Amino acid sequence: MESSSTPVIKIQHLNHFFGRGEQRKQALFDINLEINAGEIVIMTGPSGSGKTTLLTLIGGLRTVQSGHLKFLGQELCGASSEQLVQVRRRAGYIFQAHNLHGSLTALQNVRMGLEIHPQYSVAQMKEMAINILEEVGLGNRLNHYPDNLSGGQKQRVAIARALVSHPQLVLADEPTAALDSKSGRDVVTLMQKLAKEQGCTILLVTHDNRILDIADRTVYMEDGILKSNTMATAKD
Ligand SMILES: Nc1ncnc2c1ncn2[C@@H]1O[C@H](COP(=O)(O)OP(=O)(O)OP(=O)(O)O)[C@@H](O)[C@H]1O
Numbered sequence: 001m002e003s004s005s006t007p008v009i010k011i012q013h014l015n016h017f018f019g020r021g022e023q024r025k026q027a028l029f030d031i032n033l034e035i036n037a038g039e040i041v042i043m044t045g046p047s048g049s050g051k052t053t054l055l056t057l058i059g060g061l062r063t064v065q066s067g068h069l070k071f072l073g074q075e076l077c078g079a080s081s082e083q084l085v086q087v088r089r090r091a092g093y094i095f096q097a098h099n100l101h102g103s104l105t106a107l108q109n110v111r112m113g114l115e116i117h118p119q120y121s122v123a124q125m126k127e128m129a130i131n132i133l134e135e136v137g138l139g140n141r142l143n144h145y146p147d148n149l150s151g152g153q154k155q156r157v158a159i160a161r162a163l164v165s166h167p168q169l170v171l172a173d174e175p176t177a178a179l180d181s182k183s184g185r186d187v188v189t190l191m192q193k194l195a196k197e198q199g200c201t202i203l204l205v206t207h208d209n210r211i212l213d214i215a216d217r218t219v220y221m222e223d224g225i226l227k228s229n230t231m232a233t234a235k236d
Pocket residue numbers: 018019027045046047048049050051052053054
């Protein structure tokens with residue numbers, strides 16, 4: 001068991017490269033970052049600055065090549081594929097394009113978020129999926145297919161799917177990009193509320209200046225370098 005003071009994420013001297021030979025290009029340069037349990041951290045920065053690369057490395061979706069990246073004490077540099085699978089089970093993901101399955105209902109999409117967790121029975125999975133869909137305000141849309149939901153509703157299904165298994169870390173990449181201002185705000189407020197209730201940590205990449213105030217801390221990336229790491233001013 002890791003102690004409660006172990007950061008959820010601890011990154012030291014992380015570098016990342018794409019391509020080989022003459023095409024080889026460095027995308028991340030000596031990244032150092034710690035994220036603590038329960039924090040909401042927003043990552044901003046221009047297009048191409050390395051935000052998605054960093055997010056996918058943290059989530060075990062890409063191989064860590066150089067430096068140290070610990071997820072709940074587990075070193076991901078040199079981790080086996082089985083260890084990476086374990087990491088992915090402990091994180092929830094929300095992307096800009098919600099990535100819902102069009103042929104599955106809202107309820108079935110959310111239940112999928114539990115299918116990699118063998119400890120739950122079919123009945124438990126259904127109950128947990130219904131409960132979280134009710135929490136995100138979609139209790140009356142359980143059997144709707146994504147095509148019959150608005151953008152904001154689809155993103156709420158994606159949030160429900162990411163959070164249904166109570167992950168310790170939620171990684172969100174531009175979750176409001178496809179939404180109008182009001183829906184975008186509603187979606188992040190909901191993420192914030194659920195994360196606080198579940199005690200989970202959120203790392204959210206965004207260009208959306210309207211939602212920066214939900215962060216406990218903002219980190220800024222530029223040209224593959226983590227340029228600033230600022231605590232938010234105290235919220236009332
Ligand atoms: N699969 C890849 N192969 C080669 N280069 C890549 C790959 N993915 C990203 N890159 C390069 O790495 C750099 C960082 O890209 P990344 O997608 O992480 O930036 P970003 O900050 O998330 O950008 P955006 O805000 O546009 O999503 C860019 O120069 C990009 O072209």
